[in-house]
Amino acid sequence: MLARRIIPCLDVKDGRVVKGSQFEGLKDVNDPKILGKRYSLEGADELVFYDITASHEKREISLQFVEEVAKEINIPFCVGGGLKTLGDIANVLNKGADKVSINSAAIDNPNLIKAASQKYGAQCIVLSIDVKQEDNEFIVYKNGGRINTHLNAIEWVKQGVRLGAGELVINSMNHDGMKQGFDIALLKQISEVVNVPVIASGGAGAISHFVDLAKQTDVDGYLAASVFHYKEITINELKETLQQANVPIRIER
Amino acid sequence: MNVIIDYKVGNIGSIKRGLNRAGIDAMISNDPDDIINANVLFLPGVGAFGDAMKDLKDTGLIPLIRQHVKNNKLLIGICLGMQILFESSSEFGYTKGLGFLKGEVVYLDITKKVPHMGWNKLFFAKEDTLLKYIQEEDYVYFVHSYYVDHPQDTLVAYTNYGVEIPAIVRQENIIGMQFHPEKSGQVGLKLLQAVKELIG
Numbered sequence: 299m300l301a302r303r304i305i306p307c308l309d310v311k312d313g314r315v316v317k318g319s320q321f322e323g324l325k326d327v328n329d330p331k332i333l334g335k336r337y338s339l340e341g342a343d344e345l346v347f348y349d350i351t352a353s354h355e356k357r358e359i360s361l362q363f364v365e366e367v368a369k370e371i372n373i374p375f376c377v378g379g380g381l382k383t384l385g386d387i388a389n390v391l392n393k394g395a396d397k398v399s400i401n402s403a404a405i406d407n408p409n410l411i412k413a414a415s416q417k418y419g420a421q422c423i424v425l426s427i428d429v430k431q432e433d434n435e436f437i438v439y440k441n442g443g444r445i446n447t448h449l450n451a452i453e454w455v456k457q458g459v460r461l462g463a464g465e466l467v468i469n470s471m472n473h474d475g476m477k478q479g480f481d482i483a484l485l486k487q488i489s490e491v492v493n494v495p496v497i498a499s500g501g502a503g504a505i506s507h508f509v510d511l512a513k514q515t516d517v518d519g520y521l522a523a524s525v526f527h528y529k530e531i532t533i534n535e536l537k538e539t540l541q542q543a544n545v546p547i548r549i550e551r
Numbered sequence: 552m553n554v555i556i557d558y559k560v561g562n563i564g565s566i567k568r569g570l571n572r573a574g575i576d577a578m579i580s581n582d583p584d585d586i587i588n589a590n591v592l593f594l595p596g597v598g599a600f601g602d603a604m605k606d607l608k609d610t611g612l613i614p615l616i617r618q619h620v621k622n623n624k625l626l627i628g629i630c631l632g633m634q635i636l637f638e639s640s641s642e643f644g645y646t647k648g649l650g651f652l653k654g655e656v657v658y659l660d661i662t663k664k665v666p667h668m669g670w671n672k673l674f675f676a677k678e679d680t681l682l683k684y685i686q687e688e689d690y691v692y693f694v695h696s697y698y699v700d701h702p703q704d705t706l707v708a709y710t711n712y713g714v715e716i717p718a719i720v721r722q723e724n725i726i727g728m729q730f731h732p733e734k735s736g737q738v739g740l741k742l743l744q745a746v747k748e749l750i751g
Contacts, residue, residue: 300712301670301690338736343670369568374692374734394564396734419598421666421694464666493664518669548670548690550737 301548302512302540303343303519304533305497306526308333310349310379313360330363331370337526338371341533343548345371346399346467346521349379361393368394376424382407387414391422399424399467402440405447405454408461415462420494425463427451429484430471436484443471452487459492466492467521470500477503477525480511489515497521505531505539512545553577553750554589556616558606562731566595566629569733573743575750586615590624591750596631600640600656600697603631604648613649620651625749626725633720633727634699642697651725654702654717659695661713666696671730673718673738676706680749681719681726684741691718691735691742698729 308315314328334345347367351360357380364377377390378399387398387410404411404425415423428439429451436451455466468488470481480501489496497519498511508520525531540547555567557579570577570593577593578585586592594616596603607613620626628636635648640656648656659665670690675682691710698716708719710730720727726746732739 299671300667303669368565372569372572372734372739373736394568396565421668464668495664495668518664551686551689 299546300518301343301546302517303497304341304536304547305344305346305519305521306337306342306533307346307348307499307521307523308527309523310347310351310360310363312351312356313363316350331366334367334375335370337533338373341537341548341550342373344373344519345375347375347377347379348399349377351380354380361390364390364393364395378424378426382410384410384413384417387418387423391418397422397424397465399426401426401428402442404458404463405438405440405449408457411458411461411463415464420462420464423463424465424467424497425455425458426467426469427454427458428469428471429481431481431484436487439471451484452491455488456491459494463494465495465497467497467499473501474499475524476501479503479507480520482511482514485511485515485517489517495519502531505536508536508540509543509545512540512543552585552589553591553593554585555579555593555595556586556607556610556612557581558603558610558612560596560598560603560606560631562597562630563595565731566593566733569731569739569743572733573740573747575743575747581610581612583612583615586612586619589619592616592619592624592626594626594628594632594635596629596633596635597694598631600631600634600642600648601644601646604635604646607635616649620725623724626651627746628725628727629733630695630729630731633729634697636720636725636727637699637702640697652702652705652720652722652727654699654705656697657700658697659713659716663713666694667698667712667716668694670735671710671712673708673710675708679707679719679721681707681721681742681745683745685738685745689738691730691732691738693718693730695729699727 376397438449495518499521502522
């Protein structure tokens, strides 16, 4: 049985991790490779880095961290943020990322999913979506949640998987930052219609939220940022609690 | 020198970095002289079996790999590189493999999600020095849609995912790992450290 994956998510801007003041005592807390290695040693199963560098020119410099992370850590990691073309995807994979995550660019150009999947294999193409519930419907937003695409989330993930996405990251905008638990209704609906791994994102605030998610859905991965960054939850304690609740989880000995 | 065979398949840099972390020096090459002089050959691989076999044939290195094995030197296949050590695959039609090991590569025809992607437990089929630093039920990282059906007495360790999936196989100087040791955290590192000791 596959272990459920615990996935810390790090935002990187201009090659530095932002909102990462949690690891006191480290010389360079904002270095993606130091934080990445730290999480990997603490038991993270995978890492996601979102490059939020605003300008296209700065992005190439920013992405140098990918090579350094690839050298330092020995767990899989995904890189996303601003990837628009097959060339952008090739660049990140060549630097050593195991997966890439595409969001807005896939909405603007669904064929990008198909082309990338055919070239690199579905296993490394992750479709990430931002979802907001409006009048009992789940709607896809793009550009960091700023633009309403009027796409139905359930239809969009089905299409994304048909085009070749090998994994989905589902971020609930209603739950994100609220720390009141994951959006179980949304995640359940999505899990039921696709046959690729689903990663839950948005809403983690306590260990019990992860247990609830594990008990109520068969979602494959649990992604969170601030609860790990600010040490509100340690990966170790989270994993031990999940294991006690009979959730399959990897604990390194 | 240890050589990772370069035949245009992905993940080569990743394997090199993983070997380096375990203290194993390795160069990436498709130069026949490097292959002939290699102490250990690593055969990487991602993607489709047929494409990989074709690309490997195109390098002209297969006779040199066979000679390497005849000379009793270590050959280590990782992921698809393990699969092509076997006789054949049914991936997109029948393709012959290198045939060093007896067994066939077939699709994971199961009700679970395919590819088999993520962390899964190792169970031991027999004693082997490769396992000296790890324990049964340790997790390693898999990404694959095909698996080796009945590797017979070469099976060292396996995992369960709808079916029993061979994870480590070995026949004397030929070793295969279906998962990615270079991406399998501390357990993967320990396995590669055991490989390092085999190399001496």
